[in-house]
Amino acid sequence: MSARRLCMIVHGPFPPDPRVARAVRVAVDEGWEVDVLATRQPGQHRREIVDGARVTRLPIQHRRGGSSLAVATEYLGFSLLASVHAARLARRRPYTVVHVNNPPDFLVVAALVPKVLGASVVFDVHDLSPDMFAMRFGSKAGARLVDRLLRVIERAAARIADEVVTVHEPYRQELAARGVPAEKITVVMNSVDERLLPKPREAAEPEGFRIVYDGTVTPPYGVDLLVRAVAQIAREAPDVRLEIYGDGDCLPEVRSLAEKLDVAHRLWLSGRFLPQVEVLECIQSASVGVIPNLPTALNRFALSTKLFEYVALAVPVVSADLPTIRAHFDDSEVVFFRAGDPGALATALLEVRRNPAGAAVRAEAALARYKDYSWGPNARKYAELLDNCTRRRDRR
Numbered sequence: 001m002s003a004r005r006l007c008m009i010v011h012g013p014f015p016p017d018p019r020v021a022r023a024v025r026v027a028v029d030e031g032w033e034v035d036v037l038a039t040r041q042p043g044q045h046r047r048e049i050v051d052g053a054r055v056t057r058l059p060i061q062h063r064r065g066g067s068s069l070a071v072a073t074e075y076l077g078f079s080l081l082a083s084v085h086a087a088r089l090a091r092r093r094p095y096t097v098v099h100v101n102n103p104p105d106f107l108v109v110a111a112l113v114p115k116v117l118g119a120s121v122v123f124d125v126h127d128l129s130p131d132m133f134a135m136r137f138g139s140k141a142g143a144r145l146v147d148r149l150l151r152v153i154e155r156a157a158a159r160i161a162d163e164v165v166t167v168h169e170p171y172r173q174e175l176a177a178r179g180v181p182a183e184k185i186t187v188v189m190n191s192v193d194e195r196l197l198p199k200p201r202e203a204a205e206p207e208g209f210r211i212v213y214d215g216t217v218t219p220p221y222g223v224d225l226l227v228r229a230v231a232q233i234a235r236e237a238p239d240v241r242l243e244i245y246g247d248g249d250c251l252p253e254v255r256s257l258a259e260k261l262d263v264a265h266r267l268w269l270s271g272r273f274l275p276q277v278e279v280l281e282c283i284q285s286a287s288v289g290v291i292p293n294l295p296t297a298l299n300r301f302a303l304s305t306k307l308f309e310y311v312a313l314a315v316p317v318v319s320a321d322l323p324t325i326r327a328h329f330d331d332s333e334v335v336f337f338r339a340g341d342p343g344a345l346a347t348a349l350l351e352v353r354r355n356p357a358g359a360a361v362r363a364e365a366a367l368a369r370y371k372d373y374s375w376g377p378n379a380r381k382y383a384e385l386l387d388n389c390t391r392r393r394d395r396r
Helices: 018-029 068-092 105-116 129-137 143-160 169-177 223-233 251-260 276-283 305-312 323-328 342-354 356-373 375-395
Strands: 005-010 033-039 047-050 053-058 097-101 120-125 163-166 185-187 209-214 240-245 267-269 288-291 317-320 335-337
Touching: 005 018, 005 068, 005 105, 018 033, 018 053, 018 097, 018 375, 033 068, 053 068, 068 105, 097 105, 097 375, 105 120, 105 143, 120 143, 120 375, 129 143, 163 169, 163 375, 169 185, 169 323, 185 375, 209 223, 209 276, 209 305, 223 240, 223 251, 223 342, 240 276, 251 267, 276 305, 288 305, 288 342, 305 317, 305 356, 317 342, 317 356, 335 342, 342 356
Parallel strands: 005 033, 005 097, 033 053, 097 120, 120 163, 163 185, 209 240, 209 288, 240 267, 288 317, 317 335
Antiparallel strands: 047 053
């Protein structure tokens, strides 16, 4: 049997994106030859082998917080380079599958030449691009026209793809409502690869009230709410400490706000994205993990990896009360607060601090619920999807 070859294309750094890294590990474990095309961040090698995959990093650096013109230029530049590289690699040895991760949706053009040469195309919808644009640039002139254009591109990308993958059931339903054939869509959730979870530590004396946040530090994710909430609870919780593991465009604002509210000495910032294994090791003994997302159109669908990380580690969770999170966990498992309200977040944090036994009970209940979302079944679904693509290619 000829070798099964997969090209994974992501406009972002590899391997920091846990979703892409998980999919690559599944493919390698299933015996696929895997090439990854990604952006190149400072300090990264142009080419290397990661988790058994051949990684090529193109000379585009992913930057957060730019203008709409800067974002469009970056996306277009990467899409052009990825198209050239994917075509060149496919002409040498044709691919069985090309897996394109959004955003942007038009990155699917990089799969066109491999598709002509016989590859099946998987289009992976991490986020709804029209909603992402609206969240960042929706108030600007011409936003309505751009929204219509992005919806057309979204449908076109799904039409080009042989299979569409997305992160949870609410996204599947939304994509179907937007015109993507429901039978084309498979849900592969952003669960934690259980092999990466650290071994439980022996019980030790608490290190104060440790609040953790793991992920992108950008305004829609409400990290500033955490700083304001810490300032509100500091008098009752003199041992409170806020740890932020991640990077993003509003790190300077977070630092400045902490200084303004006189809680800078309670704040620790990694200042960069750390390997997932390292983050999991650091947060496993936290007092509480927080999902502070603001109530935006995009965040109504938010179900982030960090939520599953906290739950899988049995760390109590405080979360913004948003529809998709509510659809997966309830009040017996998570402490919810009114999204966008720092006072409500402070109250929720104090509830966890005042009643650690109750917080532990909720964490255990959330962990039990998490078994329905664990990575094993999702990994099998992705492996089966790749097998289906192989059979489709063979029929052609």
